[in-house]
Amino acid sequence: MTRYLFPLLLLIFKDSQAQYLPQAMALTNATIIDANHRTPLEHQTIIINKGRIAEIIPTGSKGLPDTVMVINLAGKYVLPGLIDSHVHLATDPSGVDGREHTLDVLQRMLYSGVTTVRDMAGDGRVLAGLSRDANLGIIVSPNIYYSALMAGAVFFSDPRTATSTQGGSNGHMPYMQAITDSTDLKIAVAQAKGSGASGIKLYANLSARQAEEIITEARRQQMPVWAHAWLQDAKPSDLVKSGILSLSHAPLLLRQKIPQIPAEWKKGTHPSSFWDNATPDLDSLFALMKQYHTILDATIFTYKDWADTDSTVRWDYETGRRLTARAYKAGVMICAGTDVDQKEFVQSEMQLLIKDAGFTTIDAIIAATRNSACALDLGARKGLVKVNMDADLLIVDANPIENIENIKKVFLVVKGGRIYGK
Template identity: 60%
Template sequence: MKMRYPLLLSLLLITQVGLAQVALKKYALTGLTIIDANHRTPLSGQTVIIENDLIREVFPDNSKPLPDSLVNINLKGKFLLPGLIDTHVHLATDPSGTDNRSHTLEVLQRMLYSGVTTVRDMAGDARTLAGLSRDALTGDIVSPDIYYAALMAGPVFFADPRTGTSTRGATPGKMPYMLAVTDSTNLPLAIAAAKGTGASGIKLYANLEPGLVKKIVQEARRQNMPVWGHAWLQAAIPSDLVDAGVSPLSHAPLLVHEAYKDVPASWKATLHSQQFWNDSTPDLTQLFKRMQKQGIILDATLLTYQKWAQSDSTMWYDYELGKRFVTAACKAGVTICTGTDDDQEAFVQEEIKLLVREAGLTPADAIIAATLHGAQALHIEHTHGTIAPGKAADLLILDKDPLVKIDNLDAVYLVIKKGAFYKK
């Protein structure tokens, strides 16, 4: 007799505190509708076989017999997506203060239960991040998988107080994960040391010349280390970074510096109409063509700029330009990924919704940005980002169709990470 388990019955046996975690070795999810980069048009009536932490098979319901011993979980009417990826978080800027372990673990747990299964931390205390990443990988904490960056910037940046809290007990600018670099820096050694911290990539932040950027990227490639960065480094403008091969580029509003060294003061002086911003937004068609041709990903981070603008009216220009740049970049075929850069006050679902409502992406485009494109940003697209045999069993199951209404991303029925169930 086949084992047909009503999922909720199994979970209710252990959910005394409102959260449940269940691990099964091998099981079938049936009756699902799949939505991912390979299925922009939802594919209904699908069975997904999961064994340990991998997807083993995907096929139409009843197209082949299921072994009698296999746990069969009927999810008819539910929608299956790859787990969501946030490509821009900051979990360890101040591990001795606001980012203390208790607070961070609580945030990571809520993040996973919402459907976020992977994050990229874009610079913090790598000593803390290494421990969190390890514990997430082993399942010792309830958390998305954590990838993180080692930061390189010009020496002047390290007067920033955030670098002090991220290197507490040491010297800002002299740690391998937070390093001041110049033309005299031994780059092979610096990148090897950054790699030794467990970082998955180098982040370029501020005050770097184009020539030095190219040298960093060339040496990092030799050592098989991706280079990520802000879309503007003061001395290096966006096209310099595109030509060097920095990808993803973070923060869509910074692309304005392809056309302006300094933004006009009038943009900050008063609030302007939408038509004003339509007329004032510079044409970056050539830059977007270069990005598309070279496969440079844009980490838009619109959410953090919207919140910044709401708290400081002089910064509305950043948000207004940023959303228009994302619209134009998407139309030009530039790959968009989804990062919040929001200190985890909101999760990546809010960035996805903003891309749909404000930047003109379709719900399918925005979901792909938060799944396959996020995996590409992290160089893990061979194991994550779509639903296919051999891919990681990091999945989000929804009660409602997010292609009909993007807010349905909040209708979470179940999250699966590495084959284990997480349900509120």
């Protein structure tokens, strides 16, 4: 009898936003697309139990218990839920990131197919609450994994750090710490972990030695470390050799070879050939990143967004998209993050990876699923439609490999076995 609940769900979803958590369900006649199925795998039944993918079998190959809710997905395409590897949800919780606004953004994000995000520094107190509520289904939201930020002491004059630590001591919060040569890193990392953060983000004004020591201690305490690709006193290659999991922002890779951005880059309008010649050869860095399995969190959409409004920063976008394209050709793993304060979601980054960095459509999908899961150190749980993975799924009406715009034709979203629909 349970299997016939789905028509009722459709009636509920038709008139309002809703969610439903069945004990077990079977998605039949599904066509699967993911990193393991670059060519769509048709006529599959995905059995979900207690929030995990329990079994995947050819549709009709065996009977299903009467207690399983069956959803026929004939003509639909099932992908892993999308993962945005770079968001900022709580930089200013008392201002632009107020709760009402943030909840609206998170709801729209989930209904678009984004089931997981990595927040790359904000008020950890707020993020802890949002993460808990999202995980329990109290709020309609992707699951939220967030970072604890560590940076040199001089960085904490940045006003963003003050808005993220209101009521506390700027630079001395467990989730946002100023690091000096006298910092006890064993305690600092333990405090970061105790804040509920999933990883540590290295931001600015840290030396190569400090970065390496943080990464070493974090590894001992089983915390991944992420970083801006350049920390003023640490080059990209320093971070790669130290074992960083991911580097954010493709234009920052320039600092491997260019200590100071040329003034000419910031003036006037330059033709495409100018940027082709100006962008340095970083093949040796890309080889190193591939050797150390370092993931590039390119965030080219945010640089395009800036370039469209300020010609003096167009160099960021022009060099960033070229470096992303070259890294992709070199075999560097690239994830998909936005970093635009959620004005756009990760689907826009996917589109730019195809248009401006030469990605195939399936590789853009993989960037926003498996690769982003790996960047979050969650590759064993998320990013694939596979047995024992979390049941985080995006179901669309048309094949996104044929046209990436089809990623927006959402039929249903499943997060942790919970069904979401409009």
